[in-house]
Amino acid sequence: MIKVKKLYHSYTKDENYAVKDISFEVKRGEIFGFLGPSGAGKSTTQKILIGLLELQKGQVNINGHDIKTPKDELFNIIGVSFEAPNVYKKLSGLENLNFYKKMFSVKTQDSMELLRMVGLEEAAHKKAGGYSKGMLQRLVFARSMINNPKIWFLDEPTAGLDPNTTSDIKKIIKKKNDEGTTIFLTTHNMYIAEELCDRVAFINEGEIELIDSPRNLKLKYGKKLIKVEYKEERKLKKESFSMIKDTDKEKLNGLINTGKIETMHSQEATLEEIFINVTGRGLK
Numbered sequence: 001m002i003k004v005k006k007l008y009h010s011y012t013k014d015e016n017y018a019v020k021d022i023s024f025e026v027k028r029g030e031i032f033g034f035l036g037p038s039g040a041g042k043s044t045t046q047k048i049l050i051g052l053l054e055l056q057k058g059q060v061n062i063n064g065h066d067i068k069t070p071k072d073e074l075f076n077i078i079g080v081s082f083e084a085p086n087v088y089k090k091l092s093g094l095e096n097l098n099f100y101k102k103m104f105s106v107k108t109q110d111s112m113e114l115l116r117m118v119g120l121e122e123a124a125h126k127k128a129g130g131y132s133k134g135m136l137q138r139l140v141f142a143r144s145m146i147n148n149p150k151i152w153f154l155d156e157p158t159a160g161l162d163p164n165t166t167s168d169i170k171k172i173i174k175k176k177n178d179e180g181t182t183i184f185l186t187t188h189n190m191y192i193a194e195e196l197c198d199r200v201a202f203i204n205e206g207e208i209e210l211i212d213s214p215r216n217l218k219l220k221y222g223k224k225l226i227k228v229e230y231k232e233e234r235k236l237k238k239e240s241f242s243m244i245k246d247t248d249k250e251k252l253n254g255l256i257n258t259g260k261i262e263t264m265h266s267q268e269a270t271l272e273e274i275f276i277n278v279t280g281r282g283l284k
Contacts, residue, residue: 002026007058033197079149085136089129
């Protein structure tokens with residue numbers, strides 16, 4: 001669906017690269033996460049993929065289209081939700097969507113239904129200039145679905161949203177993916193990536209460090225430990241047991257048989273911990 005080979009980009013047109021020699025493929029129907037801190041090259045890569053930045057060096061193919069010579073057909077099948085809301089402030093939310101849908105030559109979704117999906121139905125006739133940051137974010141997200149995209153580019157889709165709205169946005173993303181939409185998700189939010197993505201790419205200082213599924217990464221970098229909380233003589237105790245050592249396994253089984261255990265968790269690594277392990281820096 002998306003093929004990128006040896007991609008470079010320099011904003012200064014020299015060897016100071018924001019993106020350097022990156023290659024990856026996104027399979028049809030998967031959610032592919034581009035995970036990295038601010039300034040790592042995530043948004044630069046996405047802007048090249050959607051045609052907002054010139055392809056300077058390398059190859060980019062989107063569903064059979066060479067991004068160097070894009071055709072209208074390509075833009076009819078992609079949707080983009082930008083991190084920075086870019087809407088017409090003097091138009092209402094509904095007017096923004098109705099104006100935008102005229103740009104496509106394919107069947108579009110009902111504007112009011114999209115606003116209803118993201119919780120903006122009551123603000124549909126209010127000028128976007130009076131929207132809060134979170135409302136603007138939801139409006140841009142709704143707009144990105146208007147042409148029923150086959151390939152959906154999402155740049156920090158839950159940034160600045162409250163937990164309830166974030167939950168609703170994640171449900172929409174999962175539903176669209178279940179319907180066959182291929183999703184390219186750029187984020188520094190490890191929890192969103194871990195929950196939604198089939199595979200993730202770690203990008204750091206313009207270079208891809210690794211690509212794999214969250215599960216495989218956690219199995220590779222996680223500790224094979226079980227953390228247990230249990231009561232003994234009316235006191236709460238915490239202990240970690242190796243899943244490899246026979247002595248630890250025997251002791252854990254003994255605790256399980258006594259029925260004293262109150263909580264038990266595997267000590268798998270988070271994507272942020274893995275990112276720090278691989279790159280030596282955090283995701284902020």
